[in-house]
Amino acid sequence: MADRDDIDALIALMARLPGLGPRSARRAVLHLVRRRGSLLTPLAELMATVADSARECLTCGNVDTAEICGICRDPKRSSSLLCVVEDVADLWAMERSGQFRGRYHVLGGTLSALDSVGPDELRIPKLVDRVSSEGVEEVILALNATIDGQTTAHYIADQLEGRVPISSLAQGVPIGGELDYLDDGTITAALNARRRV
Amino acid sequence: MADRDDIDALIALMARLPGLGPRSARRAVLHLVRRRGSLLTPLAELMATVADSARECLTCGNVDTAEICGICRDPKRSSSLLCVVEDVADLWAMERSGQFRGRYHVLGGTLSALDSVGPDELRIPKLVDRVSSEGVEEVILALNATIDGQTTAHYIADQLEGRVPISSLAQGVPIGGELDYLDDGTITAALNARRRV
Incomplete structure:
Protein backbone atom coordinates (compact mmCIF):
# COMPACT_ATOMS: atom_id res chain seq x y z
CA MET A 1 0.00 0.00 0.00
CA ALA A 2 2.98 2.32 -0.43
CA ASP A 3 1.28 4.31 -3.16
CA ARG A 4 -1.88 4.91 -1.22
CA ASP A 5 0.41 7.15 0.86
CA ASP A 6 0.53 9.60 -2.06
CA ILE A 7 -3.18 10.21 -1.75
CA ASP A 8 -2.85 10.71 2.02
CA ALA A 9 0.11 13.03 1.50
CA LEU A 10 -1.91 15.04 -1.03
CA ILE A 11 -4.75 15.36 1.49
CA ALA A 12 -2.28 16.53 4.15
CA LEU A 13 -0.81 19.18 1.83
CA MET A 14 -4.23 20.39 0.68
CA ALA A 15 -5.29 20.71 4.33
CA ARG A 16 -2.56 23.36 4.75
CA LEU A 17 -4.35 25.74 2.38
CA PRO A 18 -6.25 28.57 4.07
CA GLY A 19 -9.97 27.80 4.17
CA LEU A 20 -9.50 24.03 3.96
CA GLY A 21 -9.30 21.69 6.94
CA PRO A 22 -8.73 17.92 7.00
CA ARG A 23 -12.34 17.12 6.12
CA SER A 24 -12.67 19.56 3.23
CA ALA A 25 -9.20 18.55 1.98
CA ARG A 26 -10.42 14.94 1.76
CA ARG A 27 -13.51 16.06 -0.14
CA ALA A 28 -11.38 18.17 -2.47
CA VAL A 29 -8.96 15.32 -3.17
CA LEU A 30 -11.80 12.88 -3.91
CA HIS A 31 -13.28 15.51 -6.23
CA LEU A 32 -9.90 15.86 -7.95
CA VAL A 33 -9.35 12.12 -8.31
CA ARG A 34 -12.77 11.71 -9.92
CA ARG A 35 -11.92 14.51 -12.40
CA ARG A 36 -8.38 13.46 -13.21
CA GLY A 37 -8.40 14.57 -16.82
CA SER A 38 -10.45 17.73 -16.53
CA LEU A 39 -9.15 19.11 -13.25
CA LEU A 40 -6.34 17.26 -11.47
CA THR A 41 -3.86 17.07 -14.37
CA PRO A 42 -4.40 20.69 -15.53
CA LEU A 43 -4.11 21.85 -11.91
CA ALA A 44 -0.84 19.96 -11.42
CA GLU A 45 0.60 21.44 -14.61
CA LEU A 46 -0.52 24.97 -13.84
CA MET A 47 0.85 24.76 -10.31
CA ALA A 48 4.21 23.63 -11.66
CA THR A 49 4.21 26.53 -14.15
CA VAL A 50 3.29 29.09 -11.51
CA ALA A 51 5.81 27.64 -9.04
CA ASP A 52 8.47 28.17 -11.71
CA SER A 53 7.47 31.61 -12.82
CA ALA A 54 5.69 33.52 -10.02
CA ARG A 55 7.73 36.10 -8.18
CA GLU A 56 7.32 39.35 -6.25
CA CYS A 57 7.68 42.53 -8.29
CA LEU A 58 10.97 44.18 -7.28
CA THR A 59 9.35 47.62 -7.38
CA CYS A 60 5.95 47.26 -5.77
CA GLY A 61 5.76 43.76 -4.24
CA ASN A 62 2.84 42.58 -6.43
CA VAL A 63 2.87 38.90 -7.43
CA ASP A 64 3.57 38.44 -11.11
CA THR A 65 5.67 36.32 -13.41
CA ALA A 66 8.14 39.03 -14.37
CA GLU A 67 10.75 40.81 -12.21
CA ILE A 68 8.80 44.05 -12.71
CA CYS A 69 5.06 43.43 -12.64
CA GLY A 70 2.58 44.27 -15.39
CA ILE A 71 1.17 47.25 -13.48
CA CYS A 72 4.59 48.83 -12.88
CA ARG A 73 5.53 48.23 -16.54
CA ASP A 74 2.26 49.63 -17.94
CA PRO A 75 3.08 53.07 -19.47
CA LEU A 169 -9.75 55.91 1.64
CA ALA A 170 -13.03 57.40 2.87
CA GLN A 171 -14.69 55.59 5.77
CA GLY A 172 -18.47 55.32 5.98
CA VAL A 173 -21.49 53.22 5.17
CA PRO A 174 -20.64 50.52 2.57
CA ILE A 175 -22.79 50.47 -0.59
CA GLY A 176 -25.84 48.30 0.14
CA GLY A 177 -25.11 48.50 3.88
CA GLU A 178 -27.97 48.72 6.37
CA LEU A 179 -27.47 50.99 9.36
CA ASP A 180 -29.04 48.44 11.70
CA TYR A 181 -26.20 45.99 10.91
CA LEU A 182 -23.32 48.48 11.12
CA ASP A 183 -21.07 48.82 14.15
CA ASP A 184 -20.98 52.05 16.16
CA GLY A 185 -17.52 52.99 14.88
CA THR A 186 -18.65 52.94 11.25
CA ILE A 187 -21.75 54.99 12.00
CA THR A 188 -19.65 57.52 13.94
CA ALA A 189 -17.15 57.78 11.08
CA ALA A 190 -19.93 58.16 8.50
CA LEU A 191 -21.60 60.85 10.61
CA ASN A 192 -18.37 62.79 11.14
CA ALA A 193 -17.56 62.68 7.42
CA ARG A 194 -21.11 63.55 6.33
CA ARG A 195 -21.47 65.45 3.08
CA ARG A 196 -23.93 68.10 1.98
CA VAL A 197 -26.30 66.81 -0.75
CA MET B 1 1.28 40.33 -19.12
CA ALA B 2 0.62 36.99 -20.84
CA ASP B 3 2.06 35.03 -17.94
CA ARG B 4 -0.03 36.75 -15.32
CA ASP B 5 -2.84 34.76 -16.96
CA ASP B 6 -1.37 31.57 -15.47
CA ILE B 7 -2.01 32.90 -11.98
CA ASP B 8 -5.57 33.86 -12.93
CA ALA B 9 -6.12 30.45 -14.55
CA LEU B 10 -4.83 28.76 -11.39
CA ILE B 11 -7.28 30.78 -9.30
CA ALA B 12 -10.13 29.79 -11.65
CA LEU B 13 -9.24 26.08 -11.39
CA MET B 14 -8.85 26.21 -7.61
CA ALA B 15 -12.27 27.88 -7.35
CA ARG B 16 -13.77 24.70 -8.85
CA LEU B 17 -12.80 22.67 -5.77
CA PRO B 18 -15.63 21.92 -3.34
CA GLY B 19 -15.48 24.28 -0.37
CA LEU B 20 -13.55 26.99 -2.24
CA GLY B 21 -15.13 29.96 -4.01
CA PRO B 22 -13.46 32.74 -6.00
CA ARG B 23 -12.39 34.64 -2.89
CA SER B 24 -10.94 31.70 -1.00
CA ALA B 25 -9.28 30.45 -4.21
CA ARG B 26 -7.47 33.80 -4.47
CA ARG B 27 -6.38 33.54 -0.85
CA ALA B 28 -5.21 29.96 -1.40
CA VAL B 29 -3.22 30.87 -4.52
CA LEU B 30 -1.51 33.80 -2.77
CA HIS B 31 -0.70 31.46 0.11
CA LEU B 32 0.76 28.96 -2.37
CA VAL B 33 2.79 31.56 -4.26
CA ARG B 34 4.33 32.77 -1.00
CA ARG B 35 5.27 29.18 -0.13
CA ARG B 36 6.57 28.09 -3.49
CA GLY B 37 9.29 25.78 -2.22
CA SER B 38 7.52 24.32 0.79
CA LEU B 39 3.99 23.93 -0.57
CA LEU B 40 3.34 24.84 -4.21
CA THR B 41 6.06 22.73 -5.84
CA PRO B 42 5.44 19.63 -3.66
CA LEU B 43 1.69 19.99 -4.28
CA ALA B 44 2.19 20.22 -8.05
CA GLU B 45 4.41 17.12 -8.04
CA LEU B 46 2.09 15.12 -5.82
CA MET B 47 -0.94 16.05 -7.91
CA ALA B 48 0.86 14.89 -11.05
CA THR B 49 1.76 11.60 -9.33
CA VAL B 50 -1.77 11.02 -8.09
CA ALA B 51 -3.25 12.00 -11.47
CA ASP B 52 -1.05 9.31 -13.02
CA SER B 53 -1.65 6.59 -10.51
CA ALA B 54 -5.03 6.97 -8.77
CA ARG B 55 -7.79 4.66 -9.94
CA GLU B 56 -10.95 2.98 -8.66
CA CYS B 57 -10.51 -0.50 -7.24
CA LEU B 58 -12.07 -2.96 -9.70
CA THR B 59 -13.54 -4.98 -6.85
CA CYS B 60 -14.89 -2.51 -4.32
CA GLY B 61 -14.73 0.95 -5.93
CA ASN B 62 -12.33 2.43 -3.33
CA VAL B 63 -9.81 4.97 -4.64
CA ASP B 64 -6.30 3.60 -4.63
CA THR B 65 -3.25 3.45 -6.84
CA ALA B 66 -3.52 -0.24 -7.72
CA GLU B 67 -6.16 -2.05 -9.77
CA ILE B 68 -7.19 -3.91 -6.61
CA CYS B 69 -7.07 -1.64 -3.57
CA GLY B 70 -5.03 -2.23 -0.42
CA ILE B 71 -8.08 -3.20 1.63
CA CYS B 72 -9.23 -5.83 -0.90
CA ARG B 73 -5.66 -7.18 -1.16
CA ASP B 74 -5.11 -7.32 2.62
CA PRO B 75 -5.23 -11.01 3.64
CA LEU B 169 -25.70 0.72 11.46
CA ALA B 170 -27.53 1.52 14.68
CA GLN B 171 -29.36 4.82 14.78
CA GLY B 172 -29.52 6.89 17.96
CA VAL B 173 -27.95 9.68 19.96
CA PRO B 174 -24.42 10.45 18.70
CA ILE B 175 -21.62 10.28 21.28
CA GLY B 176 -21.38 13.72 22.90
CA GLY B 177 -24.81 14.64 21.54
CA GLU B 178 -27.21 16.75 23.60
CA LEU B 179 -30.89 15.84 23.42
CA ASP B 180 -31.88 19.50 23.23
CA TYR B 181 -30.04 19.83 19.91
CA LEU B 182 -31.25 16.60 18.31
CA ASP B 183 -34.08 16.41 15.80
CA ASP B 184 -37.30 14.54 16.58
CA GLY B 185 -36.47 11.69 14.18
CA THR B 186 -33.22 10.88 15.98
CA ILE B 187 -34.87 10.99 19.41
CA THR B 188 -37.68 8.72 18.16
CA ALA B 189 -35.15 6.27 16.68
CA ALA B 190 -33.08 6.27 19.88
CA LEU B 191 -36.19 5.71 21.99
CA ASN B 192 -37.44 2.84 19.82
CA ALA B 193 -34.03 1.17 19.89
CA ARG B 194 -33.52 1.71 23.66
CA ARG B 195 -31.42 -0.86 25.45
CA ARG B 196 -31.68 -2.24 28.97
CA VAL B 197 -28.73 -1.15 31.13
Missing part, protein backbone atom coordinates in the same frame (compact mmCIF):
# COMPACT_ATOMS: atom_id res chain seq x y z
CA LYS A 76 -0.61 54.03 -19.43
CA ARG A 77 -0.70 54.01 -15.62
CA SER A 78 0.17 57.24 -13.87
CA SER A 79 3.37 57.17 -11.84
CA SER A 80 2.31 60.28 -9.95
CA LEU A 81 -0.37 58.44 -7.94
CA LEU A 82 0.86 55.76 -5.54
CA CYS A 83 -1.58 53.56 -3.64
CA VAL A 84 -0.19 51.85 -0.51
CA VAL A 85 -1.82 48.50 0.41
CA GLU A 86 -1.07 45.93 3.10
CA ASP A 87 -1.15 42.88 0.95
CA VAL A 88 -1.26 41.57 -2.62
CA ALA A 89 -4.86 40.45 -2.01
CA ASP A 90 -5.75 44.10 -1.28
CA LEU A 91 -4.04 45.19 -4.50
CA TRP A 92 -6.11 42.65 -6.43
CA ALA A 93 -9.28 43.92 -4.69
CA MET A 94 -8.44 47.51 -5.74
CA GLU A 95 -7.81 46.33 -9.31
CA ARG A 96 -11.17 44.57 -9.44
CA SER A 97 -12.88 47.90 -8.82
CA GLY A 98 -11.22 49.07 -12.04
CA GLN A 99 -11.16 52.69 -10.82
CA PHE A 100 -7.53 53.27 -9.91
CA ARG A 101 -5.11 54.08 -12.73
CA GLY A 102 -1.97 54.80 -10.71
CA ARG A 103 0.59 52.38 -9.28
CA TYR A 104 0.82 50.41 -6.08
CA HIS A 105 3.14 49.74 -3.20
CA VAL A 106 2.54 46.52 -1.26
CA LEU A 107 3.77 46.70 2.35
CA GLY A 108 3.51 42.98 3.00
CA GLY A 109 1.74 43.37 6.34
CA THR A 110 1.22 45.88 9.13
CA LEU A 111 3.44 47.14 11.90
CA SER A 112 3.04 44.95 14.95
CA ALA A 113 4.98 45.21 18.19
CA LEU A 114 3.63 41.82 19.31
CA ASP A 115 4.87 39.99 16.21
CA SER A 116 7.99 42.24 16.14
CA VAL A 117 7.21 43.55 12.66
CA GLY A 118 9.01 46.87 12.27
CA PRO A 119 9.19 49.33 9.33
CA ASP A 120 12.14 47.48 7.76
CA GLU A 121 10.13 44.26 7.45
CA LEU A 122 7.39 46.16 5.65
CA ARG A 123 9.07 47.76 2.65
CA ILE A 124 8.46 51.19 4.20
CA PRO A 125 12.03 52.42 3.45
CA LYS A 126 11.47 51.36 -0.16
CA LEU A 127 8.22 53.38 -0.16
CA VAL A 128 10.08 56.49 1.04
CA ASP A 129 12.66 55.93 -1.74
CA ARG A 130 9.98 55.59 -4.40
CA VAL A 131 8.21 58.78 -3.30
CA SER A 132 11.48 60.70 -3.81
CA SER A 133 12.69 59.00 -6.97
CA GLU A 134 9.51 58.43 -9.01
CA GLY A 135 8.01 61.92 -8.83
CA VAL A 136 4.97 60.79 -6.86
CA GLU A 137 2.44 63.60 -6.42
CA GLU A 138 -0.02 61.87 -4.10
CA VAL A 139 0.16 58.85 -1.82
CA ILE A 140 -3.17 57.13 -1.15
CA LEU A 141 -3.14 55.01 2.00
CA ALA A 142 -5.52 52.12 1.28
CA LEU A 143 -4.80 50.17 4.45
CA ASN A 144 -7.43 48.07 6.17
CA ALA A 145 -9.67 49.90 8.64
CA THR A 146 -8.31 47.78 11.50
CA ILE A 147 -6.27 49.00 14.46
CA ASP A 148 -3.02 47.60 12.98
CA GLY A 149 -3.83 49.01 9.56
CA GLN A 150 -4.54 52.47 10.95
CA THR A 151 -1.44 52.44 13.19
CA THR A 152 0.67 51.64 10.14
CA ALA A 153 -1.09 54.38 8.16
CA HIS A 154 -0.23 56.92 10.88
CA TYR A 155 3.41 55.82 10.91
CA ILE A 156 3.70 56.12 7.11
CA ALA A 157 1.98 59.52 7.16
CA ASP A 158 4.60 60.66 9.72
CA GLN A 159 7.46 59.37 7.57
CA LEU A 160 6.20 61.11 4.42
CA GLU A 161 5.14 64.32 6.19
CA GLY A 162 6.05 67.37 4.12
CA ARG A 163 7.34 65.36 1.16
CA VAL A 164 4.09 64.58 -0.62
CA PRO A 165 0.33 65.05 -0.14
CA ILE A 166 -1.19 62.00 1.58
CA SER A 167 -4.80 60.83 1.47
CA SER A 168 -6.63 57.81 2.74
CA LYS B 76 -5.76 -10.05 7.29
CA ARG B 77 -9.18 -8.56 6.51
CA SER B 78 -12.15 -10.88 6.68
CA SER B 79 -13.88 -11.52 3.36
CA SER B 80 -16.97 -12.79 5.15
CA LEU B 81 -18.02 -9.31 6.32
CA LEU B 82 -18.96 -6.84 3.60
CA CYS B 83 -19.75 -3.22 4.44
CA VAL B 84 -21.77 -1.30 1.81
CA VAL B 85 -21.17 2.48 1.68
CA GLU B 86 -22.43 5.20 -0.64
CA ASP B 87 -19.15 6.88 -1.34
CA VAL B 88 -15.38 6.61 -0.97
CA ALA B 89 -15.53 9.40 1.64
CA ASP B 90 -17.81 7.19 3.74
CA LEU B 91 -15.37 4.28 3.38
CA TRP B 92 -12.56 6.52 4.63
CA ALA B 93 -14.75 7.65 7.55
CA MET B 94 -15.38 4.00 8.51
CA GLU B 95 -11.65 3.29 8.27
CA ARG B 96 -10.82 6.21 10.56
CA SER B 97 -12.88 4.57 13.29
CA GLY B 98 -10.47 1.63 12.99
CA GLN B 99 -13.16 -0.81 14.14
CA PHE B 100 -14.14 -2.61 10.99
CA ARG B 101 -11.91 -5.46 9.79
CA GLY B 102 -13.97 -6.72 6.86
CA ARG B 103 -14.13 -5.43 3.29
CA TYR B 104 -16.12 -2.73 1.56
CA HIS B 105 -18.36 -2.21 -1.40
CA VAL B 106 -18.70 1.39 -2.62
CA LEU B 107 -21.99 2.04 -4.45
CA GLY B 108 -20.94 5.39 -5.88
CA GLY B 109 -24.14 7.19 -4.89
CA THR B 110 -27.75 6.45 -4.03
CA LEU B 111 -30.76 5.47 -6.12
CA SER B 112 -32.53 8.57 -7.34
CA ALA B 113 -35.50 8.69 -9.68
CA LEU B 114 -35.05 12.45 -10.12
CA ASP B 115 -31.43 12.16 -11.27
CA SER B 116 -32.26 8.88 -13.09
CA VAL B 117 -29.75 6.89 -11.08
CA GLY B 118 -30.81 3.24 -11.24
CA PRO B 119 -29.27 0.08 -9.74
CA ASP B 120 -26.96 -0.41 -12.75
CA GLU B 121 -25.32 2.98 -12.22
CA LEU B 122 -24.62 2.04 -8.61
CA ARG B 123 -22.60 -1.15 -8.79
CA ILE B 124 -25.52 -3.01 -7.17
CA PRO B 125 -25.30 -5.96 -9.65
CA LYS B 126 -21.60 -6.22 -8.78
CA LEU B 127 -22.56 -6.31 -5.07
CA VAL B 128 -24.96 -9.21 -5.73
CA ASP B 129 -22.17 -11.03 -7.62
CA ARG B 130 -19.69 -10.52 -4.80
CA VAL B 131 -22.11 -11.82 -2.17
CA SER B 132 -22.43 -15.07 -4.15
CA SER B 133 -18.81 -15.47 -5.22
CA GLU B 134 -16.81 -14.29 -2.18
CA GLY B 135 -18.53 -16.33 0.52
CA VAL B 136 -19.88 -13.25 2.33
CA GLU B 137 -21.58 -14.17 5.61
CA GLU B 138 -22.95 -10.75 6.57
CA VAL B 139 -23.67 -7.56 4.64
CA ILE B 140 -23.60 -4.38 6.75
CA LEU B 141 -25.49 -1.51 5.15
CA ALA B 142 -23.63 1.64 6.24
CA LEU B 143 -25.60 4.06 4.09
CA ASN B 144 -26.29 7.62 5.18
CA ALA B 145 -29.35 8.15 7.35
CA THR B 146 -30.96 10.29 4.64
CA ILE B 147 -34.10 9.49 2.66
CA ASP B 148 -32.08 8.54 -0.46
CA GLY B 149 -29.65 6.48 1.61
CA GLN B 150 -32.42 4.58 3.34
CA THR B 151 -34.35 4.01 0.08
CA THR B 152 -31.21 2.52 -1.42
CA ALA B 153 -30.68 0.38 1.70
CA HIS B 154 -34.22 -1.00 1.37
CA TYR B 155 -33.67 -1.80 -2.31
CA ILE B 156 -30.41 -3.62 -1.58
CA ALA B 157 -31.98 -5.52 1.31
CA ASP B 158 -34.71 -6.66 -1.12
CA GLN B 159 -32.14 -7.80 -3.70
CA LEU B 160 -30.12 -9.80 -1.17
CA GLU B 161 -33.15 -11.19 0.70
CA GLY B 162 -32.60 -14.83 1.59
CA ARG B 163 -29.04 -14.96 0.29
CA VAL B 164 -27.15 -13.50 3.25
CA PRO B 165 -27.90 -11.95 6.65
CA ILE B 166 -28.12 -8.16 6.38
CA SER B 167 -27.60 -5.58 9.11
CA SER B 168 -27.45 -1.82 9.23
